[in-house]
Amino acid sequence: MQKNAASLASWGNYFHYAHKCHSPEWRYQALPAQASLLPYGMGRSYGDSCLNENGTLIHTSALQNLIAFNRETGLLRCEGGVSLASLIDLTLPHGWFLPVTPGTKFVTIGGAIANDVHGKNHHRDGSFGCHVRCFELLRSSGERLLCSATENPALFSATIGGLGLTGLISWAEIQLIPVNNAFLEDESFTCDHLDDMLELFRASRESHQYTVAWIDCLASGSSIGRGIFSRANHCRSKHLPQSANIRPKKSVPFFLPNGCLNRHTVKAFNAVYYRKLMARQKNSRIDYDRFFYPLDSLHHWNRIYGRRGFLQYQCVLVKDARDALFALLKKISHSGQASFLSVLKELGGTTSPGMLSFPRKGMTLALDFPNRGRETLALLSSLDEIVRESQGAIYPAKDARMSAEMFANSFPQLETFRPHIDPAFSSSFWRRVSNNKPEGQAT
């Protein structure tokens, strides 16, 4: 149990805050008495939702025990600090896989629930929270509450997507999905126009479990929205191995100088990446690690943005999604600020139990912007306008700058959520976006 002040950054390297640390070694231990507290898993949130400036972070890295794993039913109960990576290693050899996975496996179970993460199969399977059976929530009062759809249902809903503000998830139980092997059958198509891409999403809804598209954000004029669409299903063959040949890991050993990523380098990268994706066979068999986690093979890839860090912008567009998307891409392309990683996914109608759950029916676009200060912030604020008009939302896990007003707009159930916050818990993100309480305005 260590208690020391340490400066810590999140994945975007945008904020660097001083924190006190608390590392519980066993799940039966009590929370520290001091406030304010925030659970901290692997720090892959991009902005400040996993940070708590001058407060205490509860590191869950020692809480990695499994509690029960039923190999017949795929029901798994484990502590909140277990990473998706180690979970896959343990369950895939027995024919079970994560029901939903984000684009990195370096995420804890607690973090996956607190951000109600989604993947390329949202149109079919909903978000991570849809597959959580129950969990134990440790509150600062010392209470340990079993939360499920039937027990403490309000706290269950508040905690899914609740950004770690409702207490510490000491353990959780999730339902895994059966798979026959470690591979996926993947098909890729180049698209010259956004409408072709949207048509492919539509056409693949029934036939494919996973759909995703990469968009070239620097393309302009008639080629706006050009990119590569990819769709996949788990491979059915029973004669393939149940483990992947994980690639040797490479790492970015230090921060690259600021500004290494500019319009020209990004353009060159896009060209190379585009060809690389296209070089993949139209119908290819690909292991889960390459398919779901292409960036995980490059450790510390966030350092290529330099010490100034970067901002990720992820939004969901709901009303008139096609037009809104087009307007968004046009603005981004015009600014020339975007980086190469721009990912488009379709979100389906399956509603998550989470009150502050980000995924909702529509299209979600995610892209990185190197931090160029005011210029970048101004662009993102102008993108907010388009999102707001489309009755969409900004994803807190990726955010470092949205306004309190935009947050309230994004999450209509905010006021239902608020009373469930543990009084001793807080985060830098929460303090930034929660200042427009109705009661606050009244006084």
Added chain:
Amino acid sequence: MSKKIFISGATSAIAHAFARRYAVQGAHFCLLGRNPEKLAIVKDDLLARGASSVETVVIDFSSRHDYTATVNQAWQQASGFDIALLAQGVLTDEKRSHTDLAYLQESFQVNALSVIQLATVLGEKFAEQGKGSLLLISSPAGDRGREKNYVYGSAKAAVSVFCDGLRNRLNKTGVQVVTVKPGFIRTPMTTGFDQSGPLWADADVVASDLENAIIKGKSSLYTPWFWRYIMLVIRHIPEFIFKKLSI
């Protein structure tokens, strides 16, 4: 064939990481530990990861104990073990041990005597069986007494020397005896230190080195490997200089 493994101090980070590696292979375990709550958590974890069976024995290593009876019972129940790892230990509060002799004795009981006594009983059993691997967790701190941790270090020195002798004696029986000297490991025992430096390693690194040591039939190992060289230097500093140092 899944392995049968005996572990004392089983809730320590190194022992737990070691056990996890064998659990996925379907090993059978007998775990000794002081805290029943922690033992239960480790037991569930190993079973969920694939262990075929897990027996637990609650035991306080800081007081005298009839280890012959404990080992005999476990041995009989499992009908022999392939591997035994003795991992119990407490980091000694050196300042307190300067004045509190009962505390000093208790520290020796856990860090040296309980390990040596268990190893003695297990050594005989393994020799009878004609095979097996007996791993004792010692420490680089036992290589040379230093101001900062010589009480802890001298207990571990006893373990190291005992281990050398036992290995020598059991050499003809086909039993492997391994002296393990882990460096700075991020474990509950060491929280409170600043663990960010390059010398710190995770318990799983040690666990993986232990597994390799068994496979390769090693006699002793520093883990991570670079501690061999750090200690080589420390051991060779002339005493007239060393006594003035504060390292």
